[in-house]
Amino acid sequence: MPSTKSDIIIAGAGPAGTTCALALAEAGLSVALIDKASFPRDKVCGDAIPGRAVKTLYSLNPKFKEEFLAFPLKLQTRSTALYYRNRELSFNWVGEAYTSARLDFDNFLFSLVRAHTGTTILQETEIKEAQQGKEGFTLTTSDGRTLNCKLLIAADGANSTLARKLINRTINRNNHVGSVRAYYSNVTTLNPHTTEVYFLEEFLPSYLWIFPLPDNRANVGFGMLSSEISRRKLDLKKLFYEFIERSPKVSQRLQGAIQEGPLQGFGLPLGGRRLPISGSNYMLTGDAASIIDPMSGDGIGNAMVSGKLAAAQALQCFATGNFSAQAMQKYDAALYNTLGSELRLHLRTRNALARMPFLLNGIFALAGNRHIKRLVQKAL
Ligand SMILES: Cc1cc2nc3c(=O)[nH]c(=O)nc-3n(C[C@H](O)[C@H](O)[C@H](O)COP(=O)(O)OP(=O)(O)OC[C@H]3O[C@@H](n4cnc5c(N)ncnc54)[C@H](O)[C@@H]3O)c2cc1C
Incomplete structure (x- = not known):
């Protein structure tokens, strides 16, 4: 029986939590990583592993780079093609990015924690309650156990129980995307190294994506701002199939493809607004801290960056014995200094496109212009 005091x-053992555990590998502290699921577990996502995620992983330990390069269940993304009104805008990626089903990618990160750290791992253990006391936190799990810790790092995702309890976070529909995605097999006309993004005028700046996966599979999805979904009383699942039907290029791509399993929905808490993400004896990371890129929907890289920064702050806390809310502010500052201006810019760009969809016409009309290309590349 693992110790109940850490x-x-x-x-949460998604990218934020596992990165944090990996970054604490040499800390000499007792660390417990807890997840309600059993790994490998699925996570509704587009499965695009951004360059920032890869870079963060490599920065932790050269061994992780070696192991990731040998990990077979991925495709390298070399370019992205955007489609709008019979126009195409494509560009090549400079950094190292991939696609990999989250079932596999997250399990890869989880296996690194198992292989390279002394972390105590508890699966199928859902945290239901968090009580703060003098010495840190007492957590209660769904099976009635209590677990104690000096420092709590919340990495429990978009529907974070802990963010609700610790910072009273509720969904801000104006900064939250509702999304659906399905897997398809037998997708034979897709370039395995190109991710594809499709726009339709009436849903701008929302888009449908087709991201290639190994073995002629693809992740196909569509997302839209939650406030728009409610305002227009839209049924996202219905809209997904309508989008495919109405876009000849998308229909052509999926001709002969077979949908595997159901179309599944999940939310994306976007970044761009500064929220409190720490307090005495705790920090929030990843989706629990609402730091998904408002333009691209990428959250894996940002989650991993936050996990790494939370680990650095944790080391400081244990070195100084200071776990006060004021000391934790250094984590907020580090995270917002790293990601804040990019998130704000992308939120503004997204809002401008929603108000003035004709801007996209301009962008596509100037598709050959290298400044425009660079701008779009940065935004994605
Ligand atoms: C449809 C969709 C498409 C997306 N596409 C992309 C993409 O292509 N690229 C990209 O970079 N990002 C994408 N994102 C965003 C990305 O999925 C998230 O930003 C990322 O998963 C955040 O990682 P995380 O570790 O914070 O949370 P998660 O990956 O959600 O991990 C949280 C973990 O916490 C566990 N957990 C939850 N509650 C509890 C509890 N109470 N007790 C114990 N454990 C708990 C869960 O089981 C889970 O394992 C997409 C999101 C959606 C919804």
């Missing part, structure tokens, strides 16, 4: 409990 220096650090990381709640």
Whole structure:
């Protein structure tokens, strides 16, 4: 039976939580990583592993780079093609980015934690309650156990129980995207190294994506601002199939393809607005901290950056014995200094496109212009 008292409990073993555990590998602290699921577990996502995620992983330990390069269940993304009104805008990626089903990618990160750290791992353990006391936190799990820690790192995703309890976070529909995605097999006309993004005028700046996966599979999805979904009383699942039907290029891509399993929905808490993400004896990371890129919907890289920064702050706390809310502010500052201006810019760009969809016409009309290309590349 693992110890019920740890220096650090990381709640959630997605990219934010596993990165944090990996970054704490040499800390000499007792760390517990807790997840309600059993790995490998699926996560509704587009499965695009952004350059920032790859870079962050490599920065932790050269061994992780070696192991990731040998990990077979991925495709390198070399270019992205955007389609709008019979026009195409494509560009090549400079950094190293991939596509990999989250079932596999997250399990890869989870296996690194198992292989390279002394972390205590508890699966199928859902955190239901968090009580703060003098010495840190007491967590209660769904099976009635209590777990204690000095420092709590919340990495429990978009529907974070802990963010609700610790910072009273509610969904801000104006900064939250509702999304659906399905897997398809037998997708034979897709370039395995190109991710594709499709726009339709009436849903701008929302888009449908087709991201290639190994073995002629593809991840196909569509997302839209939650406030728009409610205002227009839209049924996202219905809209997904309508989009495919109405876009000849998308229909052509999926001709002969077979949908595997159901179309599944999940939310994306976007970044761009500064929220409190720490307090005495705790920090929030990843989707629990609402730091998904408002333009691209990429959250894996940002989640991993936050996990790494939370680990650095944790080391400081244990070195100084200071776990006060004021000391934790350094984590907020580090995270917003790293990601804040990019998130704000992308939020403004997204809002401008929503108000003035004709801007996209301009962007596509100037598709050959290298400044425009660079701008779009940066935004994605
Ligand atoms: C449809 C869709 C498409 C997306 N596409 C992309 C993309 O292509 N590229 C990209 O970079 N990002 C994408 N994102 C965003 C990305 O999925 C998230 O930003 C990323 O998963 C955040 O990682 P995380 O570790 O914070 O949370 P998660 O990956 O959600 O991990 C949270 C973990 O916490 C566990 N957990 C939750 N509650 C509890 C609890 N109470 N107790 C114990 N454990 C708990 C869960 O089981 C889970 O394992 C997409 C999101 C959606 C919804």
